[in-house]
Amino acid sequence: MQIDIKQLVKEYHGEGDTVRVLDGLDLHVARASVLSVEGASGEGKSTLLNIIGTVDKATSGEIWIDESELTGMRPSEKELFRAQSLGFIFQHHYLLPDFTVLYNVMMPLLIQRKDRGWCRSEATRILERVGLAHRLDHYPNQISGGEMARVGVARALVGGKQLILADEPTGNLDKRNSDKLCDLLWELQAELGFTLLIVTHDMDVAARVPLRYRLANGTLQTIG
Ligand SMILES: Nc1ncnc2c1ncn2[C@@H]1O[C@H](COP(=O)(O)OP(=O)(O)OP(=O)(O)O)[C@@H](O)[C@H]1O
Ligand SMILES: [Mg+2]
Structure with missing residues (x-):
């Protein structure tokens, strides 16, 4: 999926004060690309992901996903976008x-409301792909942190999503598991061709991203 963000503004209104987190942010994301958003805590990285992911609303600005403008979509269209593509x-x-x-x-x-048998076979297929064929019937408290992260990846991708938004996906993992998760994500991206936007503080992860941005003072600058 291709994303075009134009003059995005997000303000939070508190008692008497207004915090402007995103301040006229522009971004173009090409189809099937991998990019990172880095930046200090509180700069608005999660806010940006949540707005692109339609779980939060912008104060103003436009977000184009391919040929559709998100902020103008009806609730039912947003729901369809979330369910099918994201x-x-x-x-x-x-x-x-x-x-x-x-x-x-x-x-x-x-x-x-997809056919149950189809849901089962799609889920099984992606879980096999992330190396968890032997853990299908385990509960979350019966698997390791690295395995949980891979279940999270499988759940994000199941059904063939075209836009993956990852907020600190390796934040809970040690170096070994973090490397493994990145290897997996990169392999899957190359195989399936989704667009991958990663928010990360982890320099080892960021170093592997071809296109890097820093979020500061409400806008994005390219890094490197
Ligand atoms: N619902 C809200 N009401 C008021 N302010 C909020 C709200 N949600 C977030 N903020 C503020 O907006 C700013 C950006 O928050 P956000 O969670 O996007 O930061 P972040 O860059 O993801 O930080 P971190 O790296 O710590 O996850 C912060 O200053 C936060 O306090
Ligand atoms: Mg955050």
Whole structure:
């Protein structure tokens, strides 16, 4: 997916004061590219991801996803975009503790009321691809941190998503697991051709990203 962000502004209104987190931010993301957004804590990295991911609303500005403008979409169109095209990967994976690994990954498809058998085979296929074929029936508290991260990747990708937004995906992992997760993400991106936007503080991760941006004072600058 291609993204074009024009003059994006996000303000939070508190008691008597207004905090302007994003201040006329512009960004062009080419189809099937990998880019990072870096920057100090509180600069608005998660805010930016959440706005692109339609879980938060901009104060003003435009976001074009391919030929559609997000801020003008009806709720039902946004929902369709989220369900069909968008995958989120989080630092704290937010796996559902009462469901098995397989069901956690089936869930985004089940919510779309897809055929149950198809959901199962799609989820199984992506879990095999991330190396978890032997953990399908385990619960989240029965797998390791590195495995949880890979379940998070599988859940984001299941059903063939075209835009993956990752907020500190390696934030909870040691160096070895972080390297493994990056290897996996990069391999999958090359195979499947999704657009990957990674927010990260981790310099080892950032060093592997071809196109890097720093978010500061509400706008983005290229790094390097
Ligand atoms: N709902 C809210 N109401 C008011 N201010 C908010 C709200 N959500 C976020 N903020 C403020 O907006 C700023 C940006 O927050 P954001 O979570 O996007 O930062 P971040 O760059 O992701 O930081 P970190 O690296 O710590 O995750 C922060 O100063 C935060 O306090
Ligand atoms: Mg954040």
